[in-house]
Amino acid sequence: MNFLYIFMEYLKMKFVDEVVICASGGTGGNGCISFKHNKNMSYPIPDGGDGGDGGNVWLLADRNLSNLIDYKFKKYIIASNGKNGGSNGRSGKNGRDIIIKVPIGTLIIDYDTGATIIDIINCNQKILLVKGGKKGLGNIHCKLFSNSFLNNKNNGSISKKHFFLFRFIFLANVGMLGMPNVGKSTFVTKISNVKSKIGLYPFTTIRPHLGVVRLNKENCFTIADIPGLIEGASKGVGMGVDFLKHLERCDILLHMISLSSMKVKNIINDINIIIYELTKYKNLLSNKTCWLLFNKMDLFNLNEIKDIVNAVIKKLCWKSNYYIISAINNTGIKNLCWDIVNFINKNISKM
Incomplete structure (x- = not known):
């Protein structure tokens, strides 16, 4: 391989001001189908809990960062999924959020459309980049006894994948x-x-x-x-x-x-x-x-x-x-x- 090519690639690794990443929130947890049985009641009581919301992906401006080298090889950023609901009305745990730290002066661009989404220009500026999937509802919310409704599983929604171009530009006078x-x-x-x-x-x-x-x-x-x-x-x-x-x-x-x-x-x-x-x-x-x-x-x-x-x-x-x-x-x-x-x-x- 050409030495000049290797050297130029090395220089690019030393300072990275543009990266393309794929970010996705977590999938929402499924609602639970569960029934509480009581000998004193003629029919079971629905007690399935809700699932947890999927984790979100956030952006945070960090004054200590000077380029985007942290994302040179980390191309996929996916928040964790919400947990499924349980019986006895127990709700699933929400997915853990992910925070992407970027230097001040980073432009966030939609990779597919080329539209600028946000310009990070303030220290500690925090922006929601991708929202996690919504939780699925458990059958504890059912008020009326109906087999078609009580036994329908309410799944959590899936967070779509989004591609972004991060472009870092100095803020200098x-x-x-x-x-x-x-x-x-x-x-x-x-x-x-x-x-x-x-x-x-x-x-x-x-x-x-x-x-x-x-x-x-x-x-x-x-x-x-x-x-x-x-x-x-x-x-x-x-x-x-x-x-x-x-x-x-x-x-x-x-x-x-x-x-x-x-x-x-x-x-x-x-x-x-x-x-x-x-x-x-x-x-x-x-x-x-x-x-x-x-x-x-x-x-x-x-x-x-x-x-x-x-x-x-x-x-x-x-x-x-x-x-x-x-x-x-x-x-x-x-x-x-x-x-x-x-x-x-x-x-x-x-x-």
Whole structure:
């Protein structure tokens, strides 16, 4: 088997953000047909108890979970059945419920219709996913003596199987994107509590990371770092666009560009590649604010860098914000972070 295939499968197992599962509630317990005989009565008394309800399947948002790897191989989730009723009016025990714990930010989609059922966005949010079967009634409920009614067995109902797509998407204020090795992970590691792997080779980041940036007690924001994009990502080249879904809920996107080439043509080409791939993926830039971050200013003279950046901005006709920074030296980062906080607060106040 191809080593690259094995390696990519291994990476997928490390971070799972989409799974398909089959869930079913338990079957309701059957009602009991039973009669109590008394020598002082001319006919027996019905005393069959009800069955127990089938167990339900619940969803619970767990803040300690960061992906759906628990359900990578556990595809079938079935609650236990209700117990049958007994004589002397004894009811059967209800089936035990099953609780599926998912990370905050999980979309629950009906696999057959594609309709979104629920978006799990609150901590400890609990949702009934599949209801268990109803209990069968015992003949203790019969008031009139009738052979056709008293001896009819009332079975519990069966809970239908349902197929669901669980899709986990980060809930982040800020999303990082760009080509590989432009300094995204260095930047995120410097400003947040994330400890991303940093290296001098492509695709050092092989899974999304979510971090929290705290400027003071009152001001903070969350930031998502995804693997780098390359030309053809929308067709599956490199890491593909599988992780772009984690930018869909971001308030603002930070597009990082490396100044290492110091050539206007190369920089514009890199920017256009990312813009093209984002456009191919659900036209992600159409409703998102995007800022450009020109990184690695520590490598060259500041005046030369400004000339290059101004030329790039002019040729792109860029209307939004842009920043010249050095992630490794923390240059220009503080002002950028405060601008991000002000932008987020302004958007929240509008909402």
